[in-house]
Each structure stands twice: as C-alpha cells, then as structure tokens.
Amino acid sequence: MKSKLSRPFAALLAAALLSTTAAPVWAQSTQPLDRIAAVVDEDVILQSELDRAVNNVVSQYANQPGQLPPQEVLQRQVMERLILVKLQVARAASTGIHVNDEEVNNAVASVAQQNNMSVDVLRQRLAADGISFTDFRATLRDEITVQRLRQSFAQSRIQVSEGEVDAALSSQSQTGRTQYHLAHILVGLPDGATAEQIATGQTKIAGVKNLIDKGEMDFNAAAVRYSDSPNALEGGDLGWRSVDEIPTAFVETLKTMSPGQVIGPIRGASGFQLLKLVETRDSSQGPQQTVTEYHARHILVRISPTQDAAAAKAKIDTLRARIEGGADFVEVAKASSEDPNSRGEGGDLGWFPADAYGPEFGQAVEGVKDGQISQAFRTDAGWHIVQRVESRQTDVTNQNQRAQVRETIGRRKLEDEYNRFLAEMRGEAYVNVRTGEGAATDGTPVNAPAQPAAAPTTEPSGS
Numbered sequence: 484m485k486s487k488l489s490r491p492f493a494a495l496l497a498a499a500l501l502s503t504t505a506a507p508v509w510a511q512s513t514q515p516l517d518r519i520a521a522v523v524d525e526d527v528i529l530q531s532e533l534d535r536a537v538n539n540v541v542s543q544y545a546n547q548p549g550q551l552p553p554q555e556v557l558q559r560q561v562m563e564r565l566i567l568v569k570l571q572v573a574r575a576a577s578t579g580i581h582v583n584d585e586e587v588n589n590a591v592a593s594v595a596q597q598n599n600m601s602v603d604v605l606r607q608r609l610a611a612d613g614i615s616f617t618d619f620r621a622t623l624r625d626e627i628t629v630q631r632l633r634q635s636f637a638q639s640r641i642q643v644s645e646g647e648v649d650a651a652l653s654s655q656s657q658t659g660r661t662q663y664h665l666a667h668i669l670v671g672l673p674d675g676a677t678a679e680q681i682a683t684g685q686t687k688i689a690g691v692k693n694l695i696d697k698g699e700m701d702f703n704a705a706a707v708r709y710s711d712s713p714n715a716l717e718g719g720d721l722g723w724r725s726v727d728e729i730p731t732a733f734v735e736t737l738k739t740m741s742p743g744q745v746i747g748p749i750r751g752a753s754g755f756q757l758l759k760l761v762e763t764r765d766s767s768q769g770p771q772q773t774v775t776e777y778h779a780r781h782i783l784v785r786i787s788p789t790q791d792a793a794a795a796k797a798k799i800d801t802l803r804a805r806i807e808g809g810a811d812f813v814e815v816a817k818a819s820s821e822d823p824n825s826r827g828e829g830g831d832l833g834w835f836p837a838d839a840y841g842p843e844f845g846q847a848v849e850g851v852k853d854g855q856i857s858q859a860f861r862t863d864a865g866w867h868i869v870q871r872v873e874s875r876q877t878d879v880t881n882q883n884q885r886a887q888v889r890e891t892i893g894r895r896k897l898e899d900e901y902n903r904f905l906a907e908m909r910g911e912a913y914v915n916v917r918t919g920e921g922a923a924t925d926g927t928p929v930n931a932p933a934q935p936a937a938a939p940t941t942e943p944s945g946s
Contacts, residue, residue: 518530518917519917520532520533520562520916520917520918521533521562521565521566521914521915521916521917521918522913522914522915522917523566523569523570523573523912523913523914524569524570524573524912524913524914525573526569526573528562528565528566528569530918532565533558533561533562533565533918536561536564536565537554537557537558537561540557540561540716541557544707547704549700549704550700550703550704550707550708551707551708552707552708552709555919556708558918558919559919560715560716561716562916562918562919563713564713564716566909566912566914567713567905567909568625568629570905570908570909570912571628571629571632571905571908572625572628572629574632574908575628575629575631575632575635576628578632578635580628580631580632580635581628582624582627582628582631586627587620587623587624587627590623590626590627591605591619591620591623594623633897633901636897636900636901636904637893637897637901640900641893641896641897641900643889643892643893643896647892648885648888648889648892651725651727651888651891651892652884652885652888654726654727660725660765661726661738661763661764661765662723662724662725662763662764662765663723663724663725663729663737663760663763664721664722664723664724664760664761664762664763664764665721665722665724665729665758665759665760665761666702666703666706666718666719666720666721666758666759666761667706667710667712667719667721667756667757667758667759668688668691668702668705668706668709668710668712668719668747668756668757669710669711669712669715669719669753669754669755669756670684670687670688670691670709670710670711670748670754670755670756671684671711671712671753671754672684672753672754672755684754684755685748685755687709687755688747688748688755688756688757689748691705691709691757692745692747692748692757695745695757696745702718702719702745702757702759703718703719703720704718706718706719707719711754713902719759720761723764725891727888727891727892727895728891728892728894728895733746733749733758737760740760741760742760742761742762742763743759743760743761744759744760745757745758745759745760746758772878772879772880772883773876773877773878773879774836774876774877774879775836775837775874775875775876775877776834776835776836776874776875776876776877777834777835777836777837777848777849777871777872777873777874778832778833778834778871778872778873778874778875779832779835779848779869779870779871779872780812780813780816780825780829780830780831780832780869780870780872781816781820781822781825781830781832781844781867781868781869781870782799782802782812782815782816782819782820782822782830782867782868783820783821783822783864783865783866783867784796784798784799784802784819784820784821784865784866784867785821785864785865786865786866792861792866795865795866796859796861796866798819798866799859799866799867799868800859802815802819802868803856803858803859803868806856806868806870807856812829812830812856812870813829813830813831814829816829816830817829817830821865822864830870834875834877837849840862841862841863843860843861843862844860844862844867844869846860847860847867847869848869848871851869851871852871853871853872853873853874854870854871854872855870855871856868856869856870857869857870857871
C-alpha cells in the first residue's frame with residue numbers, strides 16, 4: 484500500500500503502522516463539532532469524525548469512483564468500523580492497556596522513517612492533507628491500543644498444542660505446501676434468518692456473481708460495493724492461507740482452480756460467500772537452515788544499593804585478572820559469581836544462540852574465540868565476564884518449520900476467536916446511530932445485518 488502514492492497521505496501513513504490483521508482506523512477530530520453521529524456505550528462518534536473517515540475512503544478511490552458503494556452504504560460500513568474501534572479502545576482501557584506519549588512518539592517516528600521523511604516533513608504533509616498532527620497522533624494511539632488488545636486476547640485465549648502442529652505437518656506432507664491468496668464477498672444473514680431474508684440473500688449474491696462473470700465489475704470492486712464482511716473496504720482480501728487454514732470442503736476445489744477464478748455462492752454460518760483464488764505460491768522449505776550456538780560460562784557481579792556500578796566493575800576486573808593469572812574459571816565462578824542460577828555449575832550456561840541473553844551478552848560471546856574470556860561488559864543485571872567454551876552449527880530447519888506451522892494455526896484460531904469476541908462485544912454494547920440508514924438503537928452483531936441489502940441486477944444500484 485505504501486507504493487500507491489495517489490492515495491491520501493494520512494491513510495498511507497496509517498497503513499504503514501498497522502499489521503496484517505488490524506482494520507484501518509481513521510483520524511479522530513478534537514475540534515468543536517456540530518452533532519453526535521452515534522453513541523457507543525459511554526463514548527460518542529461525532530459527525531465530522533464520520534465525515535472525515537468517509538471522505539478518506541472516497542479519496543482512496545478517487546481514480547476508481549465506480550468501485551465504491553452508494554454513499555449511505557459506505558457511511559454505514561465506515562460507521563461500523565468506527566464503532567468497533569471505540570469498543571476495542573474502551574475494552575483495552577478497562578483491562579489496563581494504556582499507550583503513553585513516548586510510545587506514540589516512537590510510532591510517529593517509525594511511520595516517518597518508513598516513508599523516508601523526518602517528523603517535521605510528516606507534519607507538513609499531514610497539514611497539506613488537512614489532517615492535524617494531534618488527530619494523527621490520536622489515530623496512532625488507538626491503532627496501537629487495538630493491536631495490544633488483540634495481542635492480549637491471543638496470549639490469554641489462543642493455545643496451539645504439539646499434537647496440532649504434528650497433524651498439520653502430516654497433512655502438509657500429504658497435500659504439499661502450496662499457499663493460497665484468497666479474497667471473498669459475504670452477503671450476511673442474521674441468526675435465525677427468515678425464509679424471505681435467505682431468499683433475498685441468495686438473490687443478491689447471485690446478482691453480484693453475475694456482474695463479476697460478465698466482466699461488468701471486478702471482484703475487488705464488487706467486494707467494496709456489496710460485501711457485508713469487515714474487510715469489504717479492502718476488496719475482501721483474506722491474505723495468504725495454508726491448506727490447514729482453509730475448510731476441507733474447499734481445498735480440493737482450490738487445487739483445480741486457476742488464479743483469478745471465483746467459486747460460489749457458498750452458504751456458510753455467516754451467510755452466502757463468493758471465494759476468489761488470487762494467486763498461489765510454494766511455501767516449501769529452501770536449503771537447510773542453521774544457527775550458530777555457543778557453549779559458555781559466565782561470572783556476574785550485580786549492581787545493588789550496597790554495591791554501586793564502580794565497585795561492581797572493580798570486582799569483575801579483579802576476578803578476570805585472577806583467571807588470566809591462572810585461576811580456574813569454574814572455581815572462581817562457584818566462589819564469586821552472583822548469578823544463583825549458574826553459580827553452582829561454575830557459571831555454565833549450556834548451549835544457546837547469541838541472542839538468548841540480550842545484545843550485550845551476544846556481542847561478548849561472538850567477540851571471542853573458543854577458550855577465550857571476554858572483557859568485562861555491562862547488562863541490566865550487572866557486570867559480566869564470559870568464557871566461550873565451544874561453538875557449533877545447529878540445524879533448525881525442522882524447528883523453524885514447526886514454528887511457522889504453530890504461528891499459522893494460532894493465526895487462524897485468533898482470527899476466528901477474535902471475530903467472535905468482536906461480535907459479542909458489539910452485540911452487548913449500547914449503540915445508538917443517529918445518522919444515515921442505520922439511525923436507530925442498534926444491537927446487531929458484526930457481520931449480521933438485519934436484512935440483506937438489495938440485490939444488484941446488470942448494473943449495480945445499491946448494496
């Protein structure tokens with residue numbers, strides 16, 4: 484997205500900060516506003532906030548205005564996103580997740596660096612796009628907050644067992660390691676949909692498919708215009724999926740498809756879907772992957788209220804001089820090291836990669852040869868010397884492969900669980916929309932519109 488410089492600069496910068504899984508968040512105004520567009524529990528979305536967010540999306544499609552849905556539908560889509568952001572930020576605050584000013588400063592600097600400019604130039608570019616620096620900082624704060632809420636959710640709810648990793652690797656050995664880049668269009672149905680709602684949904688999805696098949700609208704444009712999915716404004720992009728991340732019923736069909744093909748409609752738990760295969764790639768492991776591991780011993784002298792940094796440094800220098808003078812490192816460590824975990828073993832740390840104990844420790848062990856003793860160096864724990872006993876090259880191909888599979892399974896679980904979490908949070912919230920077609924007290928869950936919108940015919944007329 485960063486390369487598409489025709490898009491508004493504010494949106495470009497926000498995208499640069501976000502990871503794959505977070506939805507875009509738009510800047511929020513601190514200026515006096517004319518009226519409230521929606522009440523979200525104890526917070527509000529202001530009309531100018533909504534207008535700016537809608538205008539941001541419209542600007543992104545300035546060269547492709549036909550891809551956008553009608554104004555009232557776009558406003559509803561954007562409103563739903565703003566509602567979800569408000570709810571997530573509030574939930575994060577209630578669970579003790581806070582982002583301080585220094586973290587926001589670092590995020591601003593990171594965004595500027597990613598876009599090859601200084602923070603001052605960033606300010607100027609934002610101003611040229613009509614976005615205040617205060618609003619932009621507020622946007623970044625919310626984005627970081629939502630990311631941390633998601634991370635916290637993953638840590639507390641998502642677990643991947645070794646058995647699941649073994650099963651996925653076994654499946655990959657049988658089906659190959661092809662990955663699929665997918666996109667989808669969802670026509671949502673509410674829980675307990677009536678026969679009339681189901682029929683309306685079927686008509687709409689069939690009409691969308693007809694437009695795509697006839698070439699009257701490409702898939703991405705149809706997703707933006709008609710999909711009820713939270714990723715509609717991204718053209719329905721689902722990203723790259725491994726075989727174990729795709730429902731079994733689809734895998735065999737995908738194997739026979741060519742990039743660009745679309746299948747469906749498919750009835751699922753959320754409604755009717757069209758699924759597009761964008762492209763494929765081979766994720767097979769390349770050459771053997773190795774890492775250097777070190778067997779080392781160390782001696783630690785801590786800094787404490789009774790032993791300042793200078794005293795600790797003097798002590799570690801004395802111990803090093805004794806060892807250089809012929810004393811045995813193991814015996815000196817047993818007698819004088821202040822690391823209780825390794826002291827009894829003569830300071831032995833076993834085998835470890837260079838980054839296991841932090842950058843300072845890694846630089847010290849890499850900076851000497853087998854059998855040599857490092858100069859004294861300081862870490863947060865205190866002053867150290869390290870003796871490198873030996874080194875080796877370790878094959879981590881299988882370890883890395885298992886880590887990738889574990890991450891893939893965890894990502895799939897997180898996506899499913901977090902979407903349910905959002906739906907529950909949305910359903911439990913008090914949301915009063917006071918503008919546009921959604922103007923009513925609304926407790927409708929995410930991805931479940933009260934009724935499917937009107938079906939397109941040969942020329943789209945609404946969603």
